[in-house]
Amino acid sequence: MPELPEVESTVRRLEPALLGRTITNVKVFWERSVALPSAATFKKKLKGKKIVAASRRAKYMVFKLSPSGYLLIHLRMSGTTAGFSNDTPPIKHTRIIFELNNGTYLRFDDVRKFGKCFYTERLEDVTGNLGIEPLEASFDEFKQIFDAKRTIKTLLLDQHKIAGIGNIYADETLWMAHIHPTRIAASLTEKELKALYNAIRKILPAAIKAEGTDFGDNVVTGNFHPKIYGKPGVPCPRCKTAIEKTTVGQRGTHFCPQCQR
DNA sequence: CAACCGACCTGTTCGC
DNA sequence: TGCGAACAGGTCGGTT
Numbered sequence: 001m002p003e004l005p006e007v008e009s010t011v012r013r014l015e016p017a018l019l020g021r022t023i024t025n026v027k028v029f030w031e032r033s034v035a036l037p038s039a040a041t042f043k044k045k046l047k048g049k050k051i052v053a054a055s056r057r058a059k060y061m062v063f064k065l066s067p068s069g070y071l072l073i074h075l076r077m078s079g080t081t082a083g084f085s086n087d088t089p090p091i092k093h094t095r096i097i098f099e100l101n102n103g104t105y106l107r108f109d110d111v112r113k114f115g116k117c118f119y120t121e122r123l124e125d126v127t128g129n130l131g132i133e134p135l136e137a138s139f140d141e142f143k144q145i146f147d148a149k150r151t152i153k154t155l156l157l158d159q160h161k162i163a164g165i166g167n168i169y170a171d172e173t174l175w176m177a178h179i180h181p182t183r184i185a186a187s188l189t190e191k192e193l194k195a196l197y198n199a200i201r202k203i204l205p206a207a208i209k210a211e212g213t214d215f216g217d218n219v220v221t222g223n224f225h226p227k228i229y230g231k232p233g234v235p236c237p238r239c240k241t242a243i244e245k246t247t248v249g250q251r252g253t254h255f256c257p258q259c260q261r
Numbered sequence: 262c263a264a265c266c267g268a269c270c271t272g273t274t275c276g277c
Numbered sequence: 278t279g280c281g282a283a284c285a286g287g288t289c290g291g292t293t
Contacts, residue, residue: 032269159288168286
């Protein structure tokens with residue numbers, strides 16, 4: 001689920017509840033939700049650490065700890081995080097609980113168990129291979145990525161090239177930029193690349209402001225409404241042609257056959 | 262280098 | 278109504 005806007009919204013929501021709090025205990029209900037290091041070491045390393053900053057890198061939540069280290073959380077497909085008071089019981093899908101020193105806890109729930117938590121002393125050990133941040137890169141930095149013979153959508157989803165865009169926002173930004181998802185990246189004109197760059201810088205902030213995409217479920221509870229994602233057969237908002245759904249790079253892909261060439 | 266495939270997982274929706 | 282197949286916001290490692 002969560003792509004850049006959802007992760008950003010989640011971090012902003014959690015920040016006031018976590019800053020200055022100390023982790024007093026960690027309960028792991030599903031060991032493989034801990035990616036690094038072992039679950040036992042993870043618990044030991046986090047206990048007693050104070051959360052001094054909350055931020056986002058790509059689709060990772062990053063919590064800086066004192067006196068050292070970082071807690072990173074990647075929600076993957078179905079993860080969620082939220083704070084609760086200690087008298088709230090965990091649910092069926094609770095994978096990890098981080099108890100805090102004020103009678104509350106941070107809970108990591110994850111139906112499909114794909115989400116991962118990391119503890120590391122050096123941030124780059126986890127985030128070192130990630131590509132540019134879509135909202136921070138200059139147009140020149142952005143442009144360099146697309147000098148490749150791959151399809152544009154596959155590139156947009158490649159976190160080692162550009163990090164944070166997922167399936168929803170790849171489809172949405174390509175639609176806004178009038179670019180067909182199977183176009184070869186290197187064939188895009190300067191004008192098309194600029195349109196894509198602008199679409200990203202328009203759609204992602206709007207989605208952050210809306211606190212993520214509205215899917216009517218428990219995973220993403222935001223208020224951003226996609227124009228074409230998840231809407232096969234629905235008239236294109238621009239030209240009224242029926243939105244098509246195909247597969248690109250093994251991912252469900254929505255586009256307008258009329259205005260994306 | 263790039264596309265494809267199976268894993269990793271559970272839950273919901275679709276099609277017959 | 279029932280039941281298996283298909284599919285879901287992500288990513289990785291191994292193969293074509």
